[in-house]
Amino acid sequence: MNSREKILQAVKQNQPEPVSLPHIPFFTPPFTNLEQKFTKVLQSIGGEVHRVSSYAEINQILKKEFGSKTIFSSAQELAELMDTGLDYKNAHAFADLELAVVEANLAVAENSAIWVTEAMVQERALPFIAQHLALIIQPQNLVATMHEAYARIADADYGFATFIAGPSKTADIEQSLVLGAHGPKSLLVFLLDREIA
Amino acid sequence: MHKTIAEHPSLADKFNKDEERVNWHDQTLWWVRAKRDKAAHTLPEWEDLRNLASQIKHNVLSNLSEYLVQFEENALKNNIQVHWAADAQEHNAIVKSILQKHGVAQIVKSKSMLTEECHLNDYLQKEGIEVIDTDLGERIVQLAQEPPSHIVLPCIHKKKEEIGELFHLHLGTPAGNADPQFLTAAARLHLREKFLTRKIAITGVNFAVAETGEFVVCTNEGNADMGAHLADVHIACMGIEKLIPERHHLGVFLRLLARSATGQPITTYSSHFKKPRQGQEMHLVLVDNGRSRQLGREDFRNSLKCIRCGACMNTCPVYRRSGGHSYHNAIAGPIGSILAPNLDMKDYADLPFASTLCGSCSNVCPVKIDIHNQLYKWRQVLVQQGYAPAAKKAAMQGMAFTFSHPAFYRMAGKTGKWFMKTTPFVVNNSFNPWYKQRDMPEPPKESFHDWYKKNRKQNE
Ligand code: SF4
Numbered sequence: 276m277n278s279r280e281k282i283l284q285a286v287k288q289n290q291p292e293p294v295s296l297p298h299i300p301f302f303t304p305p306f307t308n309l310e311q312k313f314t315k316v317l318q319s320i321g322g323e324v325h326r327v328s329s330y331a332e333i334n335q336i337l338k339k340e341f342g343s344k345t346i347f348s349s350a351q352e353l354a355e356l357m358d359t360g361l362d363y364k365n366a367h368a369f370a371d372l373e374l375a376v377v378e379a380n381l382a383v384a385e386n387s388a389i390w391v392t393e394a395m396v397q398e399r400a401l402p403f404i405a406q407h408l409a410l411i412i413q414p415q416n417l418v419a420t421m422h423e424a425y426a427r428i429a430d431a432d433y434g435f436a437t438f439i440a441g442p443s444k445t446a447d448i449e450q451s452l453v454l455g456a457h458g459p460k461s462l463l464v465f466l467l468d469r470e471i472a
Numbered sequence: 473m474h475k476t477i478a479e480h481p482s483l484a485d486k487f488n489k490d491e492e493r494v495n496w497h498d499q500t501l502w503w504v505r506a507k508r509d510k511a512a513h514t515l516p517e518w519e520d521l522r523n524l525a526s527q528i529k530h531n532v533l534s535n536l537s538e539y540l541v542q543f544e545e546n547a548l549k550n551n552i553q554v555h556w557a558a559d560a561q562e563h564n565a566i567v568k569s570i571l572q573k574h575g576v577a578q579i580v581k582s583k584s585m586l587t588e589e590c591h592l593n594d595y596l597q598k599e600g601i602e603v604i605d606t607d608l609g610e611r612i613v614q615l616a617q618e619p620p621s622h623i624v625l626p627c628i629h630k631k632k633e634e635i636g637e638l639f640h641l642h643l644g645t646p647a648g649n650a651d652p653q654f655l656t657a658a659a660r661l662h663l664r665e666k667f668l669t670r671k672i673a674i675t676g677v678n679f680a681v682a683e684t685g686e687f688v689v690c691t692n693e694g695n696a697d698m699g700a701h702l703a704d705v706h707i708a709c710m711g712i713e714k715l716i717p718e719r720h721h722l723g724v725f726l727r728l729l730a731r732s733a734t735g736q737p738i739t740t741y742s743s744h745f746k747k748p749r750q751g752q753e754m755h756l757v758l759v760d761n762g763r764s765r766q767l768g769r770e771d772f773r774n775s776l777k778c779i780r781c782g783a784c785m786n787t788c789p790v791y792r793r794s795g796g797h798s799y800h801n802a803i804a805g806p807i808g809s810i811l812a813p814n815l816d817m818k819d820y821a822d823l824p825f826a827s828t829l830c831g832s833c834s835n836v837c838p839v840k841i842d843i844h845n846q847l848y849k850w851r852q853v854l855v856q857q858g859y860a861p862a863a864k865k866a867a868m869q870g871m872a873f874t875f876s877h878p879a880f881y882r883m884a885g886k887t888g889k890w891f892m893k894t895t896p897f898v899v900n901n902s903f904n905p906w907y908k909q910r911d912m913p914e915p916p917k918e919s920f921h922d923w924y925k926k927n928r929k930q931n932e
Contacts (some may be wrong), residue, residue, distance in 0.1 A: 286540065
């Protein structure tokens with residue numbers, strides 16, 4: 276008998292009488308203004324929130340903060356900031372990337388986690404390897420809790436996806452919080468109202 | 473053959489030599505515990521979530537063999553290669569065989585308590601393979617050649633000056649610099665180089681979803697992602713109890729995990745790995761290593777619900793004052809003391825006794841494991857089977873005799889009181905494990921028995 280069969284047999288023999296799954300309610304969150312909650316939570320975990328009304332405004336802010344540094348963006352509207360010299364087929368080429376800008380379409384107010392899927396980034400490593408990360412999210416794509424988020428992505432297919440809440444951080448040295456452990460040292464979030472085409 | 477392992481009281485003694493450090497350790501962990509309380513109180517449905525999590529896990533344990541088969545089937549469809557390991561030895565051999573197949577002798581690893589449990593690092597090192605732990609806390613204890621002392625805060629026992637010294641020796645930072653910001657920046661550079669050059673990355677698994685064949689890894693640093701996304705081969709290792717039925721159940725567990733662990737609303741990254749990226753190889757090792765046995769022990773089965781948040785350690789008055797290393801097991805603290813005797817009753821017979829049974833652990837546990845009850849039950853099993861730790865055995869035998877001989881009990885009570893009053897030094901010495909770091913209570917003026925006799929007479 277191989278290990279697979281051995282394990283399955285032992286588990287089967289030892290598992291208790293079947294118990295059914297509970298129903299998971301949504302729960303009513305103790306807040307009503309999603310945008311306010313999201314902003315407050317993100318700020319409390321080291322993120323920066325900008326309320327903007329157009330890509331032009333984002334463009335302006337990024338130009339001021341990052342100037343001519345190496346930038347990758349998934350948004351067409353920010354193409355002029357893009358560094359065209361990068362080899363976007365190779366994740367390792369992102370090692371020197373200063374800023375990655377990614378558009379996302381789901382975020383959770385209760386914990387300010389933003390859902391980023393493989394389809395939104397050129398390479399899975401991108402949002403982790405860049406020195407700084409900017410995420411663009413439209414306020415109408417905010418949900419209150421994780422339950423609602425999973426209701427939206429229940430059947431979604433992806434190879435890789437992640438919730439990102441704040442910049443990479445560690446508190447391993449005497450519990451002092453330090454931003455920028457391995458991944459982005461800062462997270463900028465742009466809350467952008469849907470632009471009228 | 474059993475190696476002789478020092479028992480918890482003597483290891484705690486070592487930690488207790490430095491009183492200032494004990495106080496600092498105690499206060500730091502209590503501070504983390506307080507942050508957990510604050511986070512829990514922001515959610516009106518906290519208790520409902522704990523109940524739901526516990527019920528979901530109960531369903532998992534009662535259908536585990538079915539979920540394992542379902543998960544495997546879906547993971548294979550997703551192009552993940554699935555391996556089964558009956559024990560630590562087999563787990564390590566599987567990992568080695570993958571490394572050998574690719575001719576790789578240097579790898580990066582993100583935090584995984586399972587690989588600690590299997591002593592993977594030692595094993596690979598003996599095979600000439602270099603493992604770099606990439607979680608900052610784990611890297612620090614690795615440089616110090618120590619095991620982690622806490623499952624969430626691996627180097628919580630270390631002062632920043634000691635870390636500065638380690639970095640000076642191994643990473644060439646200036647002597648005497650102990651600034652956390654500076655040291656973290658140095659580690660960032662050091663580890664980035666490893667992420668960019670290592671071809672194989674190992675990660676742990678927080679949750680695996682039977683319905684979709686995906687697995688979720690939670691970190692604050694992003695080290696699991698840096699490793700996995702930059703490597704040609706990703707090996708994920710998980711205990712079979714980490715399964716959950718459906719994707720949306722993650723909603724319950726992700727709401728509980730980080731809040732219980734550190735008081736954060738969620739970890740920075742909650743990464744869902746479903747398929748290998750183009751051109752990448754993804755392996756998943758399912759490990760039993762005693763879990764199916766624990767599943768069969770009705771009294772201890774619930775310990776398999778653990779999601780490794782560490783809350784029970786942060787709140788435990790014994791853990792906080794004795795340090796993680798005193799548990800001589802990969803998983804320290806209250807939950808480790810339940811899991812360890814399942815692995816080896818003789819080697820870990822002392823651990824269920826390393827608790828005051830105050831119940832604080834059970835109160836904070838996000839999946840409502842009856843931790844202190846299980847510790848109490850282990851004590852009985854261990855004594856019955858003759859594995860009780862030496863010092864406890866003598867005391868317990870005395871107690872058993874005393875309790876079954878009422879006349880002797882009354883006499884012993886009187887004698888004990890007389891001893892404590894007249895010769896406190898006999899009781900307040902190191903032969904009495906209860907005297908460690910505390911003074912014995914003043915003996916009551918009269919025994920309950922005497923008091924009862926007197927009062928009953930008065931009331932009659
Ligand atoms: S036993 Fe409960 S409190 Fe302790 S680590 Fe596991 S889940 Fe957390």
